[in-house]
Amino acid sequence: QEDLFKNVISHAKEYGYIFASSEIYDGLSAVYDYGQNGAELKKNIKEYWWRSMTQLHQNIVGIDAAILMHPTTWKASGHVDAFNDPLIDNKDSKKRYRADVLVEDYAEKLLQKAEKEIEKARKRFDDFDEEMFKNTNPRVQRYLGDRKEILERLARSLTNEDLADVKALIEELEIADPETGSKNWTEVRQFNLMFGTKLGASADSATQLYLRPETAQGIFVNFLNVQKTGRMKIPFGIAQIGKAFRNEIVARQFIFRMREFEQMEMQFFVRPGEELEWYEKWKETRLNWHKSLGLGEENYRFHDHEKLAHYANAAADIEFNFPFGFKELEGIHSRTDFDLKAHEEFSGKKLRFYDPELKENYVPYVIETSIGLDRMFLAVLSSSLKEEDLGDGNTRTVLKLPAVLAPTKAAILPLIKRDGLPELAQQIVDDLKWDFRVQYDEKDAIGRRYRRQDAAGTPLCITVDHESLEDKAVTVRFRDSMEQKRVPISEVKALIAKETDF
Ligand code: ATP
Numbered sequence: 001q002e003d004l005f006k007n008v009i010s011h012a013k014e015y016g017y018i019f020a021s022s023e024i025y026d027g028l029s030a031v032y033d034y035g036q037n038g039a040e041l042k043k044n045i046k047e048y049w050w051r052s053m054t055q056l057h058q059n060i061v062g063i064d065a066a067i068l069m070h071p072t073t074w075k076a077s078g079h080v081d082a083f084n085d086p087l088i089d090n091k092d093s094k095k096r097y098r099a100d101v102l103v104e105d106y107a108e109k110l111l112q113k114a115e116k117e118i119e120k121a122r123k124r125f126d127d128f129d130e131e132m133f134k135n136t137n138p139r140v141q142r143y144l145g146d147r148k149e150i151l152e153r154l155a156r157s158l159t160n161e162d163l164a165d166v167k168a169l170i171e172e173l174e175i176a177d178p179e180t181g182s183k184n185w186t187e188v189r190q191f192n193l194m195f196g197t198k199l200g201a202s203a204d205s206a207t208q209l210y211l212r213p214e215t216a217q218g219i220f221v222n223f224l225n226v227q228k229t230g231r232m233k234i235p236f237g238i239a240q241i242g243k244a245f246r247n248e249i250v251a252r253q254f255i256f257r258m259r260e261f262e263q264m265e266m267q268f269f270v271r272p273g274e275e276l277e278w279y280e281k282w283k284e285t286r287l288n289w290h291k292s293l294g295l296g297e298e299n300y301r302f303h304d305h306e307k308l309a310h311y312a313n314a315a316a317d318i319e320f321n322f323p324f325g326f327k328e329l330e331g332i333h334s335r336t337d338f339d340l341k342a343h344e345e346f347s348g349k350k351l352r353f354y355d356p357e358l359k360e361n362y363v364p365y366v367i368e369t370s371i372g373l374d375r376m377f378l379a380v381l382s383s384s385l386k387e388e389d390l391g392d393g394n395t396r397t398v399l400k401l402p403a404v405l406a407p408t409k410a411a412i413l414p415l416i417k418r419d420g421l422p423e424l425a426q427q428i429v430d431d432l433k434w435d436f437r438v439q440y441d442e443k444d445a446i447g448r449r450y451r452r453q454d455a456a457g458t459p460l461c462i463t464v465d466h467e468s469l470e471d472k473a474v475t476v477r478f479r480d481s482m483e484q485k486r487v488p489i490s491e492v493k494a495l496i497a498k499e500t501d502f
Pocket of ligand 1: 214261262263371
């Protein structure tokens with residue numbers, strides 16, 4: 001698995017998906033740039049989300065709010081006072097960690113131990129009953145029981161902001177610095193994750209601003225603007241895609257945890273009292289969206305939160321099986337009326353909806369779906385990268401991206417560089433380029449060009465050969481099956497559309 005992750009990172013660079021930011025200056029920690037293929041893939045993921053939200057739902061509209069907001073926004077939202085992570089340093093290695101992540105990683109190891117026991121037993125017994133085994137095997141029970149207790153205690157301590165107890169937990173579990181093995185820890189303290197910046201020219205008249213740590217608040221402060229001008233009736237949603245910034249304590253795992261990243265968030269406004277029903281609905285809708293991409297249903301699981309943020313009355317994550325295990329990909333939160341009420345209080349403006357059916361005014365409740373675009377990118381990239389054994393002693397590297405997301409939909413390849421084949425291939429490109437991103441490639445032998453497109457994730461290769469001049473047909477090769485078929489040039493456009501459409 002570690003190897004897989006390393007492969008993903010080097011493949012992302014080699015094929016123009018992701019580069020370290022300002023790499024010639026040795027990069028900037030936890031900041032990345034998207035290359036020529038990465039930018040396309042990212043754009044396609046955005047489009048897939050945006051369309052499913054704002055086109056498939058008549059009652060969801062999209063906005064694009066500014067990154068910089070009035071500073072009171074972050075006072076009202078609670079970010080100034082409470083957007084903290086618990087921080088701990090190792091006294092020997094001088095390395096800094098998130099205390100809760102240290103404990104969660106420890107708990108994850110217990111889960112892995114339990115799963116190992118289950119796997120061992122599965123191999124031993126023919127008629128293996130997993131549920132029964134889980135409920136009766138003492139070792140599995142101990143691992144799972146300990147894990148549950150540890151996570152519950154962590155959740156309690158974090159909710160009560162009892163940081164001494166988090167420290168005590170780390171000591172009791174004898175958690176070591178993952179890099180050096182040292183168990184010599186400092187106290188746990190709070191660290192605010194917001195990046196500050198200044199508005200205005202001179203130092204004394206400047207106003208302290210923040211780079212937004214989430215896109216949601218841009219939606220809340222525009223709630224009435226959108227509701228009134230769009231004549232929206234509850235229930236309705238507002239979607240947004242945009243940058244967010246967090247001064248993460250430990251930035252590791254590539255684009256999983258970045259300091260500058262993008263979120264795709266949707267706030268759905270509902271009648272008070274109906275929020276938990278909508279919460280369940282959105283959990284299901286969002287999981288189905290993920291499944292529709294075909295990355296493998298076994299790669300998703302829900303994690304229902306025991307520890308709830310100050311604004312939530314229910315919360316769950318959709319976790320994805322990344323190369324380093326199951327981790328949060330998307331959050332679905334029932335945020336109550338916390339945000340709108342807080343903005344009412346701090347701004348002195350009413351943020352209410354007159355419900356013509358109930359004939360009353362109220363502050364709506366909110367269900368939020370919040371997914372990290374870069375995390376989604378990593379999920380897509382890492383689960384698509386395959387090393388395939390072709391059976392004849394050869395292997396190939398293939399990036400089996402969902403065709404709808406692939407940066408290039410088809411490569412147009414003249415078999416050789418003469419006899420009028422390049423000209424015909426170019427004509428085909430000129431015809432297709434109005435509808436799809438296609439690429440012309442004439443360099444190297446055809447087999448090598450196929451491999452290059454496989455590794456870049458291009459779903460279709462279209463080869464122009466001598467016969468094409470006669471029969472006005474081309475050979476279409478499919479990335480995943482490597483099957484080839486002859487298709488009239490006049491039908492190529494429809495075929496690409498069928499293979500790569502939403
Ligand atoms: P985590 O527990 O991993 O720090 P979170 O619970 O703080 O995440 P939310 O505040 O719920 O995350 O943000 C919603 C989504 O935004 C997350 O599910 C994740 O996909 C994405 N996200 C959050 N922080 C980052 C980050 N530093 N880099 C990339 N994506 C992020």
